Amino acid sequence: MTDQRNTPSTPSPEDLSVLAGEYVLGTLPAAERQGVQQRLPGDKALQQAVAEWEARLLPLTQLAEPISPPAVLWARIDQSLRAASPQQTATPVAPPRAETKRKPSVRWWDHLGLWRALAGSGFAMAAVLAAVLVTRTAPVAAPPQFMVVLVAPHDKAPGWVVQASSPRQISLIPLGMAEVPADKALEFWTKADGWSGPVSLGLVQPGQPLQIPLDKLPPLQPNQLFELTLEPPTGSPIGKPTGPIQFIGRAVKVL
Amino acid sequence: MPDTPGDFDYEAALAACAAGDRQAMHRLYQQEGARLLGVALRIVRQRALAEDIVHDACVNIWTRAASYDPRRGSARGWIYSVVRNLALNAVRDAGRHVDVDDTTKQALEADMSVQAHHEVEETFALNASLGRLQHCLEALDPARRNCVLHAYVDGCSHGEIAERLGAPLGTVKAWIRRSLVSLRECMA
Numbered sequence: 009m010t011d012q013r014n015t016p017s018t019p020s021p022e023d024l025s026v027l028a029g030e031y032v033l034g035t036l037p038a039a040e041r042q043g044v045q046q047r048l049p050g051d052k053a054l055q056q057a058v059a060e061w062e063a064r065l066l067p068l069t070q071l072a073e074p075i076s077p078p079a080v081l082w083a084r085i086d087q088s089l090r091a092a093s094p095q096q097t098a099t100p101v102a103p104p105r106a107e108t109k110r111k112p113s114v115r116w117w118d119h120l121g122l123w124r125a126l127a128g129s130g131f132a133m134a135a136v137l138a139a140v141l142v143t144r145t146a147p148v149a150a151p152p153q154f155m156v157v158l159v160a161p162h163d164k165a166p167g168w169v170v171q172a173s174s175p176r177q178i179s180l181i182p183l184g185m186a187e188v189p190a191d192k193a194l195e196f197w198t199k200a201d202g203w204s205g206p207v208s209l210g211l212v213q214p215g216q217p218l219q220i221p222l223d224k225l226p227p228l229q230p231n232q233l234f235e236l237t238l239e240p241p242t243g244s245p246i247g248k249p250t251g252p253i254q255f256i257g258r259a260v261k262v263l
Numbered sequence: 264m265p266d267t268p269g270d271f272d273y274e275a276a277l278a279a280c281a282a283g284d285r286q287a288m289h290r291l292y293q294q295e296g297a298r299l300l301g302v303a304l305r306i307v308r309q310r311a312l313a314e315d316i317v318h319d320a321c322v323n324i325w326t327r328a329a330s331y332d333p334r335r336g337s338a339r340g341w342i343y344s345v346v347r348n349l350a351l352n353a354v355r356d357a358g359r360h361v362d363v364d365d366t367t368k369q370a371l372e373a374d375m376s377v378q379a380h381h382e383v384e385e386t387f388a389l390n391a392s393l394g395r396l397q398h399c400l401e402a403l404d405p406a407r408r409n410c411v412l413h414a415y416v417d418g419c420s421h422g423e424i425a426e427r428l429g430a431p432l433g434t435v436k437a438w439i440r441r442s443l444v445s446l447r448e449c450m451a
Contacts, residue, residue: 032344035419035424064447068416072416075300085288095329
């Protein structure tokens with residue numbers, strides 16, 4: 009059977025079906041697989057053939073044992089869903105509309121590998137790997153110059169990520185819903201080397217992202233400490249952390 | 264096309280996702296998450312990567328829900344095609360030199376031992392839940408059937424199937440093509 013990739017003439021229905029079948033099976037080599045994916049949007053016959061194979065073979069998904077995902081996976085997905093609006097189009101080729109500007113560009117914290125690294129490694133290694141991975145992502149507006157992964161002190165479970173696109177502004181992004189007792193609040197602190205003590209960046213709502221200008225502080229430095237502590241509902245009465253550290257991490261400069 | 268399993272309304276869930284209802288996406292995930300992770304893991308063979316695939320697939324499903332067209336197939340089928348495409352793209356693009364992590368390797372080996380124990384000739388246990396497909400797969404001779412199953416379920420390339428079955432590459436390619444033709448006829 010001949011290779012149909014570069015043949016503009018109409019392939020026989022059987023060839024088309026075999027090509028679609030191999031595409032759905034997954035046996036096409038990378039280049040041919042990409043070729044099919046590029047053809048699909050404009051090729052109704054191929055779309056139809058692929059859809060038929062997807063329907064025929066769908067029962068085979070039952071042969072893979074289900075595996076319960078860890079709870080953190082949904083937290084991660086939910087976080088990404090909040091950042092990505094559904095595209096309100098009936099067809100994938102409709103022109104973009106004004107309110108869809110927050111389209112689901114993959115952000116650096118969604119990047120494959122980052123969470124693997126966080127879950128499986130010590131924090132320092134995770135931060136280094138994450139920084140390396142950040143540099144490999146598709147270009148996004150204002151890549152972060154610093155990143156911090158805030159982890160729980162006892163089990164190193166990542167709870168928040170700080171990213172700074174400039175040394176003057178940071179974003180605090182929750183990875184899940186931190187549990188805070190009803191009579192307590194989370195307060196966000198930072199301390200760079202050489203400072204006499206931590207400086208409050210304000211109170212933080214569990215599960216809510218937060219943008220914080222650093223206009224009254226010196227620019228961010230590598231290794232600068234960030235932490236979230238448990239404080240009274242109106243914040244620490246003395247301007248210094250008084251309660252237990254819930255999450256802690258240090259800034260890593262992104263290469 | 265009626266979707267299984269249970270009474271879960273996959274089409275309604277996608278419509279709600281398209282309307283921005285995150286709860287609908289959560290229900291869909293609760294309904295299918297474990298099966299989706301299982302499907303992804305068999306293909307990519309690394310637990311963390313499989314979880315990444317499920318994450319990306321959910322974001323894809325969420326953002327592209329409005330583009331789902333019921334005329335092109337079932338909603339549940341569409342969801343699985345998103346996951347399988349991402350998983351297959353990941354293993355094909357990576358040149359398929361995947362290091363299987365130890366935990367997954369143990370799980371897969373255990374799985375294979377169980378399969379080997381249950382059936383000497385058959386690599387995959389087929390059962391009635393596969394419906395018409397089961398009948399058509401059983402009509403193929405075992406080697407051809409295993410080609411199809413190793414490809415679809417395990418994400419194997421032609422070369423990997425040849426290795427597993429101890430058959431020449433060209434033979435495997437021909438078996439797969441002929442199996443596809445036979446299956447299409449049988450299921451028509």
